[in-house]
Amino acid sequence: MKNFDYEVIVVGSGAGGAMAAYTLTKAGHKVLLLEAGRDYDPKTETPMFQTKGQAPLMGASTKDKDFGFYDATVDGGWTVPNEPYTTGENTEFLWWRARMLGGRTNHWGRFALRFSEHDFKAKSRDGLGADWPFDYPDIAPWYDKTETLVGVCGTNTGLDDMPDSSIGVLQPPPKPRVTELLISAAAKKLGIATAPMHRAVLTRPKDGRQACFYATNCGKGCSVGAAFQTTTSLLPMAKATGNLKIITDAMVRSVDVDDSGKVNAVTYIDKNTGKDIKLAAKVVILAASACETARLLLNSKSKHHPDGLANSSGHVGRNLMDSTGASLGAHIPALEGRPIYNEDGHTANHLFIPWWGHKQHAKGELDFPRGYHFEISSGFKEPSSSLNGNFQGYGKQLKAEAKKHFGARITLALRGEMLPNEHSYMEIDDKVKDKWGIPVVKFHWQWSEHELKQIAHGLKTAKVILETMGASFSQPLPSPEKAILKGGQIIHEVGSTRMGACAKDSVTNQYGQTWDCPNLFIMDAGVFASNPHKNCTLTIMTLAMRNSTWLAGQLDSSTNPIKAWES
Amino acid sequence: MKRIKPNNKQINQNSPYVSTLTRRESLKWLGVLSASALLPSFTVFSELQKTQSDASSVVKGHWPKLKLSPISAKGYGTDPAMVIPKSPWPRTLTTEQIMLVAVLADILVPRDGYVPSASQVKVPDVIDEWVSAPYEKQQRDRFTILSALRWIDDESKLRSSNIFVALSTKQQFEIIDDIAYEKADTPKQFRQISHAFSAFRRLVLAAFFCSPEGTKDIGYIGNIPINGDYPGPTDKAMLHLHQVLDDLGLSL
Numbered sequence: 001m002k003n004f005d006y007e008v009i010v011v012g013s014g015a016g017g018a019m020a021a022y023t024l025t026k027a028g029h030k031v032l033l034l035e036a037g038r039d040y041d042p043k044t045e046t047p048m049f050q051t052k053g054q055a056p057l058m059g060a061s062t063k064d065k066d067f068g069f070y071d072a073t074v075d076g077g078w079t080v081p082n083e084p085y086t087t088g089e090n091t092e093f094l095w096w097r098a099r100m101l102g103g104r105t106n107h108w109g110r111f112a113l114r115f116s117e118h119d120f121k122a123k124s125r126d127g128l129g130a131d132w133p134f135d136y137p138d139i140a141p142w143y144d145k146t147e148t149l150v151g152v153c154g155t156n157t158g159l160d161d162m163p164d165s166s167i168g169v170l171q172p173p174p175k176p177r178v179t180e181l182l183i184s185a186a187a188k189k190l191g192i193a194t195a196p197m198h199r200a201v202l203t204r205p206k207d208g209r210q211a212c213f214y215a216t217n218c219g220k221g222c223s224v225g226a227a228f229q230t231t232t233s234l235l236p237m238a239k240a241t242g243n244l245k246i247i248t249d250a251m252v253r254s255v256d257v258d259d260s261g262k263v264n265a266v267t268y269i270d271k272n273t274g275k276d277i278k279l280a281a282k283v284v285i286l287a288a289s290a291c292e293t294a295r296l297l298l299n300s301k302s303k304h305h306p307d308g309l310a311n312s313s314g315h316v317g318r319n320l321m322d323s324t325g326a327s328l329g330a331h332i333p334a335l336e337g338r339p340i341y342n343e344d345g346h347t348a349n350h351l352f353i354p355w356w357g358h359k360q361h362a363k364g365e366l367d368f369p370r371g372y373h374f375e376i377s378s379g380f381k382e383p384s385s386s387l388n389g390n391f392q393g394y395g396k397q398l399k400a401e402a403k404k405h406f407g408a409r410i411t412l413a414l415r416g417e418m419l420p421n422e423h424s425y426m427e428i429d430d431k432v433k434d435k436w437g438i439p440v441v442k443f444h445w446q447w448s449e450h451e452l453k454q455i456a457h458g459l460k461t462a463k464v465i466l467e468t469m470g471a472s473f474s475q476p477l478p479s480p481e482k483a484i485l486k487g488g489q490i491i492h493e494v495g496s497t498r499m500g501a502c503a504k505d506s507v508t509n510q511y512g513q514t515w516d517c518p519n520l521f522i523m524d525a526g527v528f529a530s531n532p533h534k535n536c537t538l539t540i541m542t543l544a545m546r547n548s549t550w551l552a553g554q555l556d557s558s559t560n561p562i563k564a565w566e567s
Numbered sequence: 568m569k570r571i572k573p574n575n576k577q578i579n580q581n582s583p584y585v586s587t588l589t590r591r592e593s594l595k596w597l598g599v600l601s602a603s604a605l606l607p608s609f610t611v612f613s614e615l616q617k618t619q620s621d622a623s624s625v626v627k628g629h630w631p632k633l634k635l636s637p638i639s640a641k642g643y644g645t646d647p648a649m650v651i652p653k654s655p656w657p658r659t660l661t662t663e664q665i666m667l668v669a670v671l672a673d674i675l676v677p678r679d680g681y682v683p684s685a686s687q688v689k690v691p692d693v694i695d696e697w698v699s700a701p702y703e704k705q706q707r708d709r710f711t712i713l714s715a716l717r718w719i720d721d722e723s724k725l726r727s728s729n730i731f732v733a734l735s736t737k738q739q740f741e742i743i744d745d746i747a748y749e750k751a752d753t754p755k756q757f758r759q760i761s762h763a764f765s766a767f768r769r770l771v772l773a774a775f776f777c778s779p780e781g782t783k784d785i786g787y788i789g790n791i792p793i794n795g796d797y798p799g800p801t802d803k804a805m806l807h808l809h810q811v812l813d814d815l816g817l818s819l
Contacts, residue, residue: 038646044650045648045649045650046649046650047649047650047652049790050649050650050652051777051779051782051790052777053777053778053779053781053782054652055652056643056647056652056653056654056696056700057654057696057697057700057702057705058693058773058774058777060704062642062643062700062702062704062705063642063702063703064642064643064644064645064647064702065643065645065647069643069647069649069652070649074645074646075645075646076645077645080645081645172796174796174797174799175796175797175798175799175800176799177799177800178800178804178805178807178808181800181808181819182808182811182812182817184819185812185815185817185818185819186815186817188817188818188819189817203796212797213792213793213794214792214793214797215789215790215791215792215793216790220649334811334814334815335811338804338807338808338811339801339803339804339806339807340786340787340788340804341788341800341801341803341804342788342789342791342793342798343789344789344790345797346797380786380787380788380789381787381789382782382787382789382790383773383776383777383781383782383785383787384773384777385770385773385777386773387769387772387773387776391765391768391769391772392747392748392749392750392765393747393748394674394675394743394747394768395674395675395676395677396677396679398675398676398768398772399676399679399772399784402772402776402785403785403786406785406786406787468815468817469815469817470815
């Protein structure tokens with residue numbers, strides 16, 4: 001980059017990379033950001049009010065668009081053209097990628113729940129997995145700052161699984177829908193609370209972004225900026241400082257080192273010309289996504305780093321976790337023919353069921369170690385290629401039957417915490433390269449009995465809640481082995497470059513600074529020491545804000561140990 | 568999928584379904600239909616798959632053995648323009664198949680007062696788009712649906728020596744009544760077709776409700792911008808909820 005004297009190279013423009021770029025540029029540091037995908041502008045590219053009926057195949061999912069025609073993801077999904085990944089024996093793993101500016105923030109669910117003290121120190125409590133190298137009070141102010149910047153709607157509930165935000169941080173949540181109130185009443189009878197979901201969706205305008213107008217699914221992206229994605233918020237704001245340059249279609253091949261093993265450059269492939277370009281680097285932040293970052297490190301081998309960069313611990317690629325997922329749905333006869341109104345709302349959960357089992361855990365009443373929550377799928381939804389109900393016959397009766405089912409189905413979707421295990425990891429497949437000649441990722445995956453017992457508990461609980469609303473089940477519950485979704489399928493993969501308190505069993509310190517290379521940072525979900533059930537994006541952004549603020553302080557300091565590397 | 572304004576005519580022999588895409592084909596159809604009405608020499612049995620060697624059992628159970636060449640057209644790819652949605656693959660149903668689809672779709676979803684029928688909102692075009700798509704699920708559905716279409720014509724020829732669309736309404740409903748219910752006591756010879764017909768029925772229903780008129784008919788009133796806060800449930804909706812809660816012995 002001639003004429004642009006950048007101090008930091010950031011790889012990836014999603015939740016972590018964009019937040020790092022925003023924070024550093026706001027602090028006056030020049031940042032060069034590399035994105036593997038194409039440029040993308042939600043303002044002109046989002047199909048806001050287009051209906052499923054207007055879409056090919058009524059918007060149904062296909063291998064080209066795994067989450068349906070209108071999903072925002074560009075050139076990605078479970079597969080990326082000509083960029084395969086492989087799996088080990090007896091492994092099923094799915095890896096969601098996007099090749100676009102803003103990465104996966106363009107389509108995410110926008111569920112934005114804080115992790116709690118309970119989550120950060122779970123090992124201290126039950127001896128499993130790993131603790132995080134800081135305490136909740138260390139990160140709480142950064143959650144406040146991130147929630148304020150991102151724009152999160154919700155309330156302080158006082159529930160033990162939902163830490164409060166500071167007063168004035170959260171925006172007001174939308175009113176609950178009828179189906180959610182019914183669930184709430186049924187759960188209450190069972191001693192389980194519901195709460196307004198925290199979502200990164202504006203209900204009040206902010207920074208040139210409009211408030212939600214309660215229509216069009218957030219998964220399409222949001223042209224008015226109400227639903228948070230970095231392409232309508234952090235990236236344009238960072239650009240406005242004059243301190244950010246972005247290069248798209250830049251697929252990073254390696255992070256390079258000098259003769260003494262210090263990071264001094266990044267090599268990327270310009271996808272438009274196919275040529276390798278080497279950029280000198282003083283400080284490098286990797287935020288390419290947990291598995292893409294680990295892949296990059298493992299592919300950046302050198303004399304000084306024979307097992308891959310920043311991998312003296314051998315932990316790069318290990319401790320890979322996703323959230324557990326399973327769901328149970330039922331037709332609720334009492335909801336048949338209920339009065340119709342507009343239930344789009346902000347197009348996802350207004351209420352959800354937070355984890356309620358901390359006390360039961362403490363009393364030793366549960367046979368699995370970590371918690372889960374239920375997300376709710378219900379409502380008068382826009383017609384699509386799939387229909388609720390098992391239909392017979394024809395004519396007027398058939399249509400009457402279809403109408404009877406409209407808005408009368410409720411599904412509870414479990415999202416739970418997984419523990420790291422030695423059978424779940426990623427490595428480089430030496431035999432397979434992608435179209436750029438870069439060796440690909442090979443996944444290995446196994447659920448342990450912890451997750452399976454949790455799923456069994458969740459299915460039983462979901463069944464009781466649905467039965468309390470009057471649902472009946474003709475089939476027995478599926479086994480947890482059958483019900484649990486595949487590894488990677490919840491798209492919460494984390495832990496592949498985990499942070500920790502010592503260099504022996506972790507890849508970075510609490511600031512995402514790699515133990516082996518002081519000028520190499522990781523600011524995506526790879527650094528997660530555990531994977532609490534509450535969705536990872538808010539914490540990715542919060543850590544990226546906190547850790548790049550710390551990095552900015554280092555760069556500003558005359559005794560900066562990072563600067564010492566430059567000379 | 569672009570739709571044209573529905574016409575108000577019910578589909579029958581004299582008023583064939585006019586697809587948005589194959590208007591010229593439909594002229595051809597008129598010729599086919601008039602020819603087929605005259606044609607006594609339909610090779611009824613030779614096309615049938617006999618389940619047993621005994622020729623007399625043919626009526627009891629038959630299933631066409633279709634040989635379909637795979638769809639090789641390209642899909643819309645991993646980066647389609649979403650603001651102006653398009654499905655690029657060519658349609659593959661023949662004029663005869665489209666006509667049969669239209670007649671069946673209108674039996675499933677007939678005109679109902681001011682609410683148009685399935686064919687009037689171009690459901691057959693959506694079915695054609697679906698079965699012609701180069702994706703795995705759609706190709707499986709194509710096999711199921713084309714087999715069902717063939718079975719229905721085969722059955723029509725067996726019973727009344729003519730294709731389905733040329734039968735009287737009474738004859739058509741005799742067949743439909745036999746295949747429109749998947750039940751424990753569905754006679755053996757109708758089980759496979761009932762199952763295939765269910766898949767077709769779901770697709771027709773979905774396509775109907777996805778049309779603007781169908782969406783209005785089912786009652787979906789979202790996808791409109793709201794100024795200010797989300798208003799939440801109406802009073803009427805809340806009143807109903809409270810009745811439901813009372814009936815279930817629950818409280819908020």
